[in-house]
Amino acid sequence: MQRIENPNRDIWPGLLKRPAVSYDDIEDLVLDIFKEVKTMGDNAVKKYAKQFDGADCEDFKVAESEIMAAKAEVPEALKQAIAVAKTNIEKFHNAQKTERLTVDTMPGVRCWQEKRPIEKVGLYIPGGTAPLFSTILMLAIPAKIAGCKEIVLCTPPDKKGNVHPAILYTAQLCGIKTLFKIGGIQAVAAMSLGTESIPKVFKIFGPGNQYVTVAKQVAMRFGTAIDMPAGPSELLVLADDTANAGFVASDLLSQAEHGPDSQVVLVSLSKAFIDEVEKEIKRQLVKLPRKEMAEKAMGNSRLIFMEDAQQALDLINEYGPEHLIICTANEAFFVDNVSNAGSVFIGNYTPESAGDYASGTNHTLPTNGYAKQYSGVNLDSFMKSMTFQKISKEGMKQLGPSIEIMAGAEELEAHKNAVTLRLNELKGQ
Structure with a gap:
């Protein structure tokens, strides 16, 4: 990790730059696949499923028998943990409901606004290096609460054409009935354009690798909305001597293990604390199963000492992190004044993992600095505000x-x- 002390503002843009990813070559590939899916439908999807995932699926739709088998395979302890997360996510997103807003702008002129659900939505659930069944909770629950009439879920199968049991279990628990075993560019194209088997949707949600990210951006050219521009995961931790160095190191590594293009940043008001965190990272890293992936991500990462709290705050707002952990003695100053962050975690006992899984907030968040202008997924993401008037x-x-x-x-x-x-x-x- 690169270590910097009190960097001048003129070097902040370079210092805070995300890992470089070129989408130029990917975009041409994505457009070609979209065109094939548009003209060839299911046949094109099958072709690319075999080419990219090594899966030879004649029928994309997940059968009821596969779901029943998955329910039996998921350990009871995991089922209970998923139930806890589901309850908390439902509570938080149910609380986001709003009533109709009515105003008489002048005598005899009545205007009102109410929210209506997006009728058809598509959920993309990654299943490659990690089966992200937690993302189903984050997307399916608000979609159901919003009242979306049609919810289509796509997730990549393994080479045998099977989907991870936890993904199938969580999908059925959330009431998702339309599940397809397809992933990557071809899944996004199919949901965007529609095929003989896969319904066209109006908006696509969910994270993914660089191919899925570009595919979602291309989908907008074909008239399908997306939740937000999103890329590799990122975390910024702001900490001082009141923080626990072991906790902070574990938080940094938790994001680094997502993938080699993830980025983590520590901004600290204490040089001695940075020393302690560096030691903890080295100690914890060797024990991780995804050690190699985390090591590569740490190469994109920064340890930044700032002696001035206002400068530290300005740096954070300039970066606009997806996840922000605040663990300082004067936490109120930072909490009250941070303006650019996807989701904020406060104190020694609020790890970013809590938001990833079970506290209740949504983990589908803007990355790559888009926290400056985008919100994370919430109930309103699945709804449209419509205005009415009567004179x-x-x-x-x-x-x-x-x-x-x-x-x-x-x-x-x-x-x-x-x-x-x-x-x-x-x-x-």
Whole structure:
């Protein structure tokens, strides 16, 4: 890990740069696959499933017998843990419901806003190096609470055409009935365009590797919305001498093990604390099963000493981390003033892993600095805000003249006439 002390602002952009990933070559490949899926449908999906995943599936849809078998394979302890997480995520997302907002902007003019669910959504669940069944909870639960009519789930199978039991178990627990054994670019293309077997959806959710990330961005060109631009996972920890060095090291490594292109950053107000964290990272790293992956990610990472709290805060807001852990004596200063972060974790006993799994907040978050303008997935992600209005005769008499004047000034005569006709009728009554 690169270590820096009190960096000048002029080097912050380079210091905080994410690992470089070139999407140029990938984009051409993705566009070619989208075009094939559009013209060849299921046959194209089968072709790329075999090419990329080594899976030869005649029928993409997960059978009921596979789900029943998966339920028997998942250990009881894991089922109980998933149940705890499900309950907490449901509580937090249920609390995000809002009532209809109604305002009489003037006598006789009533406007209101209400939220309606997106009818058809697609959930992409990675299943390659790690079967992310927790992501099903994060996406399916708010989709169900929102009232989405059709929820399609796609996840890659192994070379034998099987899906990890925990993914199937969690999907059925969340009430997902439409599951397909396809992954990668071809899954995103299929949900975006629709095939003989796979329904077209209006919005696609879920994380994935660089191929899935580019595929989601391309899907927008074909009229399908996505949750957010997202890339490799990242974490910034802000800590001082009141933090536990072992805890901080474990948090940094927990994100580093996601993949070699992940990035973790420690910003500390104490040089001695950075020394302790470095020692802990070395001690804990050798014991990790995903040691090689974490080591590569640590090469993209930074240890930054900042002696000034305001400068540290400014650096954090400049970076805009996906995950931010705050563990300092004056935590309130940072909590109250941080403006760019996907999700914030506060104190020695709030690991980022809690948000990843079971505390209740959503773990589908903006990366690569997009926390400056995007929110993480929440209940509203699965809904649209629609506005309504109703104007009475008296309301038209009061509001109509202003509309006429404005429409006339813009030289849109038909707009003006739509009001003038009504006002003339009202004058004759």
